[in-house]
Amino acid sequence: MPESIALEERQRHTARPLDPNNPLEVVAPGTTFETVSEQISSIVLTRKTPLFWWCTFGFGLFLFVVFGISIAYLLAKGIGIWGVQIPVAWAFAITNFVWWIGIGHAGTLISAFLLLMNQGWRNSINRFAEAMTIFAVMCAGMFPLFHLGRAWIFYWILPYPNTMTAQPNFRSPLVWDVFAVSTYFTISVLFWYIGMIPDLGTLRDRAAGGFKKGFYGVLAFGWRGSSHHWRLHQTACLLLAGIATPLVLSVHTVVSFDFTIAILPGWHSTIFPPYFVAGAIYSGFAMVLVLGLPLRAVYGLHNLITVRHLNNCGKLMLVTGLFLAYTYLIEPFTAWYSGNDFEMYTVHNRAVGPHAWSYWLVILLNVVIPQALWFYKVRTRVVPLFTVSMVVLVGMWVERFMIIVTALDRDFLPSSWSNFVATFWDNAMFWGSIGMFIVLFMLFVRFLPMIPMAEVRELLPFSKPGGGTEK
Amino acid sequence: MNEAGVYGMVAEFGDATTLVEAATAIKQQGYRQMEAYTPYPIKDLHEIIPGSNFVPPIVLVGGLIGAATAWGMEYYIAAIDYPINVGGRPLYSWPMFIPILFELTVLFAGVFAFFGTLALCGFPRPHFPLFNLPEFSGATSNRFFLCIERGDLLYDSESTASFLQSLNPIGVWEVEDI
Incomplete structure (x- = not known):
């Protein structure tokens, strides 16, 4: 009876907590409460650390040492070791800052915004995406800090009673940035940690004993999964998600204000906040995939990070990439429509000036190549998706560089024009920050649960009362 | 027993x-x-x-304290303690205070949410x-x-x-x- 089979099939699908029209599972069949707990906690507690981990960690550590040397040399010599001068006083450091902080935004988007939207599929990827956010913000924070020149008196930018009787100017976007980035970092850490407490409880209870049990026991604060605690925990997570969602938009908006409040042609534009936020989420999803795809392969997480996740991340990249393409179109249009010579010259300088390579590279890497994401086969296959993600990460870095340098190097007065050439230390500091990111991320993967076990359990079909049993 | x-x-x-x-x-x-x-x-x-479940009121109070702190700090510093006269523009330039007001509201609400939840759970x-x-x-x-x-x-x-x-x-x- 084909009709009854079809009905049965439909009922089987509608009994699931997910979109019944989507044939792709968010958690592979055969996953139970016990297998999730064992699979994730064994990575931390019992399994041998894979060679991949040691190689990546070692590579990251090497670059991290380069970072340390760069900072030491910078503190000894001053920022003259970089290629910055007047008028290009912002170059690699601010590019790196904007790039790193943008990468963080996808993590918050996944953990907060998709939680509010009740998107169950985000459950299995939100933990490492949120960790990515925290480490990316840490890397980002390094650059404005050391760009200050005298980094040891960075606290002068904070309002506090001091013997100089001076105070920060609250009308400056650079001061807003200090508040925005430090708030973003704090909220990200708190949100990440509170979400992790139940999983730390799992690790405590599964640890064989001794030091590990004590270590995770202290971190778990005594979590025991009582229904009263779950109620408070769920409310807190939802409220944190609710405040983190506007926060993530505000942070990159404030970052874009660093540029757009200035009167410089090429910066002074109202499209900058959405332009920056779209680019941030674009590069962030690319980083989620660049991190998630190798983890999935090395740790065998195919049942938790499924084809559906890859497909969804690919779609979100495509959408934010199209936002970005729109702003690329609107920028020259606005310049032309304004009738302002300086605005039009900036567009001209970007397209054919000394840094024209960066402009055309941005168009190629951020607009042309990612159109491959229209294809299902690109979005769901590991190698093409990883390649496109890497392309986007590079493209977004070049975009930040292009925005900053091509606006600064040729401003109003030709007599003050100059060019920017990166030095060895510019590059060392950039690659060093990647090392710092890799080291922190690898330590996270080794010592903390990278997939939220409790939230994955909620996705299983038998998790709801009346949903049957796993046994 | x-x-x-x-x-x-x-x-x-x-x-x-x-x-x-x-x-x-x-x-x-x-x-x-x-x-x-x-x-x-x-x-x-x-x-x-x-x-x-007292988490929501705790977060609300935290947010309000954050907003009041930001507004008070910005007004006091920009208009009273360290006034900067920029071409005669008003010292109490409140639209420029909004970004920090927002950030501190979120910061305080989030910190209250985290520590409030821990306290209500009786942790650690x-x-x-x-x-x-x-x-x-x-x-x-x-x-x-x-x-x-x-x-x-x-x-x-x-x-x-x-x-x-x-x-x-x-x-x-x-x-x-x-």
């Missing part, structure tokens, strides 16, 4: 369905001091086992009496427990145990309060 040194009577159930059924039955029997321990949140339990409390039960370590992985606490007026070692046995549990244990 002497009832004085007892934390409560714990029963384990096989899945969320039987757990929720058992919790309903226990409530109908008249027990009030009951708590469920599950490896993931089960929304149905929140109705059966009611409890206070690394040890808990139920941890004495070896089976209970499964409560954070794949096992479902209900506990009737000794403070309940109906609590009685024998009758409570036999009542829990009637709910078809996997096991029933009386746990010491250490």
Whole structure:
């Protein structure tokens, strides 16, 4: 009876907590409460650390040492070791800052915004995406800090009673940035940690004993999964998600204000906040995939990070990439429509000036190549998706560089024009920050649960009362 | 076992369905001091086992304190303590105060949410009496427990145990309060 089979099939699908029209599972069949707990906690507690981990960690550590040397040399010599001068006083450091902080935004988007939207599929990827956010913000924070020149008196930018009787100017976007980035970092850490407490409880209870049990026991604060605690925990997570969602938009908006409040042609534009936020989420999803795809392969997480996740991340990249393409179109249009010579010259300088390579590279890497994401086969296959993600990460870095340098190097007065050439230390500091990111991320993967076990359990079909049993 | 040194009577159930059924039955029997321990949140339990939830007001208060702090700080510094005259523009330039106002509202609300939740949960409390039960370590992985606490007026070692046995549990244990 084909009709009854079809009905049965439909009922089987509608009994699931997910979109019944989507044939792709968010958690592979055969996953139970016990297998999730064992699979994730064994990575931390019992399994041998894979060679991949040691190689990546070692590579990251090497670059991290380069970072340390760069900072030491910078503190000894001053920022003259970089290629910055007047008028290009912002170059690699601010590019790196904007790039790193943008990468963080996808993590918050996944953990907060998709939680509010009740998107169950985000459950299995939100933990490492949120960790990515925290480490990316840490890397980002390094650059404005050391760009200050005298980094040891960075606290002068904070309002506090001091013997100089001076105070920060609250009308400056650079001061807003200090508040925005430090708030973003704090909220990200708190949100990440509170979400992790139940999983730390799992690790405590599964640890064989001794030091590990004590270590995770202290971190778990005594979590025991009582229904009263779950109620408070769920409310807190939802409220944190609710405040983190506007926060993530505000942070990159404030970052874009660093540029757009200035009167410089090429910066002074109202499209900058959405332009920056779209680019941030674009590069962030690319980083989620660049991190998630190798983890999935090395740790065998195919049942938790499924084809559906890859497909969804690919779609979100495509959408934010199209936002970005729109702003690329609107920028020259606005310049032309304004009738302002300086605005039009900036567009001209970007397209054919000394840094024209960066402009055309941005168009190629951020607009042309990612159109491959229209294809299902690109979005769901590991190698093409990883390649496109890497392309986007590079493209977004070049975009930040292009925005900053091509606006600064040729401003109003030709007599003050100059060019920017990166030095060895510019590059060392950039690659060093990647090392710092890799080291922190690898330590996270080794010592903390990278997939939220409790939230994955909620996705299983038998998790709801009346949903049957796993046994 | 002497009832004085007892934390409560714990029963384990096989899945969320039987757990929720058992919790309903226990409530109908008249027990009030009951708590469920599950490896993931089960929304149905929140109705059966009611409890206070002061997280939202704490977050609201935190946000309001953050907003007031930001506004007061910005007004005091920009208009009174360190006025900067920029071409005669107003010192109380409130539109420029909004970004920091927003950030500090979020910061305070988030910090209050985190520490408020920890405080309401009674954390940190690394040890808990139920941890004495070896089976209970499964409560954070794949096992479902209900506990009737000794403070309940109906609590009685024998009758409570036999009542829990009637709910078809996997096991029933009386746990010491250490």
